[in-house]
Amino acid sequence: MADTYLKLHDGFPENRKVVAAGGDAAWLHVCALAYASRNLTDGLIPEGVVPRLSDRKQPTKLATKLVEVGLWHKAGHDCPRCPEPGVGEYLIHDYLHHQRSAAKVEEIKGKRAISGSKGGAQKAANAQAGAKQNPSNLLGGSYDAAEANDYPDTDTDTDTDTEEKEPPSSGGRAADISPEIVEAVDRVCDHLAQRIVANGCKPPTVGTRWRDAARLMMTADGRTEQQIHAAIDWCQNDEFWRSHVMSMPKLREKYDALRLQASAKKGRGSPPPAAPPATSPRDRWMERQ
Numbered sequence: 077m078a079d080t081y082l083k084l085h086d087g088f089p090e091n092r093k094v095v096a097a098g099g100d101a102a103w104l105h106v107c108a109l110a111y112a113s114r115n116l117t118d119g120l121i122p123e124g125v126v127p128r129l130s131d132r133k134q135p136t137k138l139a140t141k142l143v144e145v146g147l148w149h150k151a152g153h154d155c156p157r158c159p160e161p162g163v164g165e166y167l168i169h170d171y172l173h174h175q176r177s178a179a180k181v182e183e184i185k186g187k188r189a190i191s192g193s194k195g196g197a198q199k200a201a202n203a204q205a206g207a208k209q210n211p212s213n214l215l216g217g218s219y220d221a222a223e224a225n226d227y228p229d230t231d232t233d234t235d236t237d238t239e240e241k242e243p244p245s246s247g248g249r250a251a252d253i254s255p256e257i258v259e260a261v262d263r264v265c266d267h268l269a270q271r272i273v274a275n276g277c278k279p280p281t282v283g284t285r286w287r288d289a290a291r292l293m294m295t296a297d298g299r300t301e302q303q304i305h306a307a308i309d310w311c312q313n314d315e316f317w318r319s320h321v322m323s324m325p326k327l328r329e330k331y332d333a334l335r336l337q338a339s340a341k342k343g344r345g346s347p348p349p350a351a352p353p354a355t356s357p358r359d360r361w362m363e364r365q
């Protein structure tokens with residue numbers, strides 16, 4: 077709960093539906109997104125909750141406005157992209173296309189727990205079994221994966237942190253990530269985890285945040301697997317950096333700083349004493365920069 081995030085598209089303020097709804101209704105909408113995320117409702121908002129969502133006046137009027145412009149739905153709506161809410165409920169349009177479903181959140185929690193404890197592993201197995209039985213978790217309705225890939229409407233889609241992509245196996249926008257990348261992600265995550273343990277620290281939790289950071293280093297930042305591997309070796313061999321880079325997101329954040337330091341140290345001609353000069357990970361890493 078403490079570190080969950082919404083996605084809001086950076087075009088949200090200019091979205092035609094948002095503009096049509098007006099600022100007060102838009103704020104109610106944002107508060108509703110936060111409510112649905114906190115409470116894992118898959119986008120459902122009970123009518124009775126609406127007055128408590130925000131400090132805006134006339135919340136019921138604002139909710140009606142949101143339904144009019146198509147940001148929210150009521151029972152009997154005709155939006156082909158969204159399942160049907162119950163009577164006395166609103167449904168945030170496209171919620172599950174952009175935000176995490178309750179099943180997905182449980183699955184992630186389970187995966188994070190896997191490396192924490194055996195109890196966690198059991199919980200994760202249960203969560204994954206549940207996710208398999210009900211892959212789309214759609215309020216009793218269903219939509220297919222092709223629709224989830226269809227991305228014309230940006231109402232609720234904004235990335236507020238780096239943890240924005242689904243694992244490739246679960247469909248959605250990350251479905252076009254190649255199996256090679258997926259395997260490379262696992263390899264670099266394992267490598268960093270092993271190096272951290274080899275330095276005498278407790279085993280880190282390799283979860284979605286780690287894998288997302290590793291994948292983005294390759295797909296968004298243009299690093300190769302070998303470069304990431306070498307950067308891991310370099311920082312874990314460095315007395316200062318090994319205590320500062322204890323996770324894949326941190327490695328991604330500090331990558332350029334590491335690269336520049338490795339470059340500067342190399343320039344001063346002071347290779348680490350234990351490393352053979354031409355074949356050390358640092359040198360191999362530097363050669364590729």
Ligand SMILES: [Zn+2]
Pocket residue numbers: 149155156157158168169170
């Ligand atoms: Zn809809």
